[in-house]
Amino acid sequence: MTLDPHRSTQNAPVWIAEAGGHHAVLAFAGTLDSHALQVLEELVMDPRLREPTDWTLEMSGLENIDLASAYALMRAVTRAPEPVSLTVRGARPAVHRVLRQAGLDTVVTYAE
Incomplete structure (x- = not known):
């Protein structure tokens, strides 16, 4: 999988790396915390994510995520109009721990 190196927002911690058909890839880098929460919330409402029901969260570049962002x-x-299959790829142990605290383990598959 090749991720788009051209982020739609300069220095954004999360961006849509690819979206088409039934699959989308959201890529993460740096720190996703309260300062970036609005960027995340706006991104998941992006029209390019309406059709895809299979999302991959590429988190190999994510160093830290806070609980509010995980929620x-x-x-x-869980609020998507159609059920979404979610795969997390490359999450560091600390990121994985926060995702688990937010309850994402109930709806996510982890891949290396």
Whole structure:
């Protein structure tokens, strides 16, 4: 999988790397915390994510995520009009721990 190196927002911690058909890839980098929460919440409402029902969260570049951001991901997945299959790829142990605290383990598959 090749991720789009051209982010739609300069220095954004999360961006849509690919979206088409039934699959979308959201890529993460740096720190996703309260300062970036609005960016995340706006991104998951992006029209390019309406059709895809299979999302991959590429988190190999994500160093840290706070609980509020993890909950925002959980809300996005559970409130989607169509059921969304979610795969997390490359999450560091600390990121994985926060995702688990937010309850994402109930709706996510982890891949290396």
